[in-house]
Amino acid sequence: MKNTPTIAIIGGGFCGMMTAVHLMKMRLPFHIVIINSGYPFGQGVAYSAHTEKYLLNVRAVNMSAFDEEPQHFLDWLHTQHNYRHIARNILANVYVPRKVYGSYLNAVWQYATTHKRAETVVQIINGKATDIQQQQQEYTITLDNSASLAASFVILATGNTAPRELHTAGKDLPLCMEYFGNPWCADCVANAHQLRNILIAGNGLTMIDTLQGLRENHFTGTVYTISPNGFSLLPHKYNLLVYDKLVEALPATPTLKEVFSLVHQHAKALEKVGIGAHLVIDSLRPHTQQLWQAFSLEEKRKFLKRLSHKWTIFRHRLPLHIFEEVQQLRITQKMITLTGRLTNVQASNEKLQVTFFNNTSKTEEHLIVDRIINCTGPEANICRSANELLRNLSAKGIIKPDPLQLGIAADPQTGAVINLHGETNPGIFTIGGNLKGVLWESTAIPDLRVQARRLAQHLAHITHLVEQTEEPAVPFGKNSIHGSQAAMAVTIL
Ligand SMILES: Cc1cc2nc3c(=O)[nH]c(=O)nc-3n(C[C@H](O)[C@H](O)[C@H](O)COP(=O)(O)OP(=O)(O)OC[C@H]3O[C@@H](n4cnc5c(N)ncnc54)[C@H](O)[C@@H]3O)c2cc1C
Incomplete structure (x- = not known):
């Protein structure tokens, strides 16, 4: 291994933390720097809930942080005091407090950091990233206290921004x-x-x-x-029923009109026997990203204008x-x-x-x-975002909104961002809600956990499997953080 790349992850919610966890699991000599502010590390807005009253909206069985270990959350939950006496098949269908899920994510992080290879250095900076300067394939991230940090790759895992002002x-x-x-x-x-x-x-x-x-x-x-x-x-109902007739009937690359008419037809058939359309919508879930990408821009616009509010009702129960x-x-x-x-x-x-x-x-x-x-939901338009970093990057043309202004324009496979001139940046990636315009379903854990694993694998591929230049692009260590370090809370693991 010739280089030790520095991967800067901006945002330490589920996406940022889980990308780092996967990078650690690879046992490669990465230098990972996570810059986080606003919400507690690992938990983000959703899982740092201040009360037990705020519940997950996804059943426990679907909330593993690892898509390759689907029972992981359930296994952990079953060891916890309040849950260990509940039969596992029941627990699988429970909507537990989001706070509890926050504790699970802490446990995932603790395990990953304790078992990581010594050469993988992980650093958490408690600070807000406000800007990025790019010189060829090197990036300098500015923090809100004027400190700066050099990196060879940057991940924008900035998550949920506050709603647009009323x-x-x-x-x-x-x-x-x-x-x-x-x-x-x-x-x-x-x-x-x-x-x-x-x-x-x-x-x-x-x-x-x-x-x-x-x-x-x-x-x-x-x-x-x-x-x-x-x-x-x-409400969530009929959780244990699986409907597969619609997916069987879908043509290879259906148009929006074809999908809509099939959904309508199958929903009507189910409604006749007293079962709601949500089962039909749920059956599309594993295929939604693929369908969305195949739709034309005009179809996506039509969906947003005419159908998205109905979709939301059936999807988010x-x-x-x-x-x-x-x-x-x-x-x-x-x-x-x-x-x-x-x-x-x-x-x-x-x-x-x-x-x-x-x-x-x-x-x-x-x-x-x-x-x-x-409670109108996170601001999606990056040009109007309360997040200064996204506004700055967008003003400089390093990133641009996707055509629907639901997030950041990016490569759907890797999350590599696309600049104002339409060029894909091989060193800056995004993940999570920022990919909503590109993937549509890019909000809940079942989608995000896949993105985090794939992004880590992609980084491993481009940094370690592919031959690199002799000298590290950016040296890591004390010298890579300049400026008023004293003002930042830095944790090195
Ligand atoms: C209230 C709520 C409830 C939810 N409930 C569920 C659920 O039950 N099940 C489910 O599957 N999904 C749920 N979701 C979806 C949820 O968004 C994802 O599950 C996931 O938590 C998103 O993680 P993230 O890392 O993308 O973003 P976030 O959790 O928002 O984390 C991003 C972090 O980055 C920080 N940050 C942003 N910009 C910067 C910057 N410039 N510098 C430094 N730090 C920065 C933020 O302050 C934050 O700490 C919920 C979402 C919300 C808002």
Whole structure:
């Protein structure tokens, strides 16, 4: 082995951590530097949940961090105090708290670092990457404290960004104590017991988490939710049934129209016997990325405009017991779903006066609420992202949005980013939610764990199996981090 490449991973959530775990498992002499800020290392937004009330939306049986060891999470869970007495076939179908999954990821990391080869150096930097300079195949990453770090390869594992700010008539919502723009901070559900009305913008899984968090904090008032379609989430049902008829009927490279009409036909047949369309959508799951890539840009646009909201309803479902709790709140009018969009919000006397256009009645209506929480989902447009690094890289043309502006334009096989001129960069990769425009399904663990393993394998291939130049492109060690190191928390394993 002639070189010891430095691989800088920006973002230490599931994707960043698991890419590093796979690199360590290869027992090759890599220098891995993970730069993380914002959320706890390894857990990211999703698995550092502040309460046990926030559950996984995927059954335990599908949550292994390793696609090549599908029982890994279940095996670990079965050794844990609260779960060891539950029969394994039952446990497989449980939606455990995301916090518990965070502990699992910690255990995965501990194991990987203890068993890694001594020559694989792993360094965690607690800091925010803000920019990257590229000189030929070398990269210098700037951190927010002006320190810099050299690397031969960079992985953008930046994950979920905060939702886009809510605005009405082109203006952001008033900056006030009653508006919470980030639904993942514990503050947005705190001190809610004396409040009467809360408006949640968004009607998806984050809204459900927020509802659970508010109730845990003794909120007994009314929650209004608002979204353009007003669709309600469905429960997970018939988990043990597998439907394979649709996939059997799919032509080799179907058009969107063909897929849509087959889904419609099969869903109707199932609905007739009392089983919902979700089973049909689930059966497409292992093929979705492939189907998406084969669609034309026009078909993808059509899907986003006309079908994606329906797809989301069938794809992202609730554990049955949570669904039943939510239904109960709807029946007792403690939760009211509005279909429409905000047109004006004014703050006065610790209240927010909300005007919204009701898409059902086609009229403007008014509400007075004590709090608004933005649960509209992570910002996908990298040019508008709250993540300074993505904005900077995009402004310089090192990365560009995919044509649908759902993430970063990249090679679907490797995640290598594509620059403004359409050239694929062989040294900068992305993974996870940033690949949504390229792959569509690029959010949940069953997809991300495959990406992490494949990316690590690709890096091993290009750095170790292929002959390299005599001198390391970038020396690693103390000298590779310049600037105010004292201001950074650095862990070397
Ligand atoms: C609330 C929520 C619940 C979810 N629940 C589930 C579930 O139950 N099951 C499932 O399969 N999937 C779930 N998901 C999907 C989830 O996004 C993925 O499972 C996975 O956690 C994503 O990991 P990630 O590493 O891509 O991103 P993240 O977890 O977002 O981690 C990215 C990390 O990088 C940091 N970072 C970003 N930019 C920089 C920078 N410039 N410098 C330094 N650090 C940076 C961030 O602050 C963060 O710590 C959920 C997502 C959310 C938001």
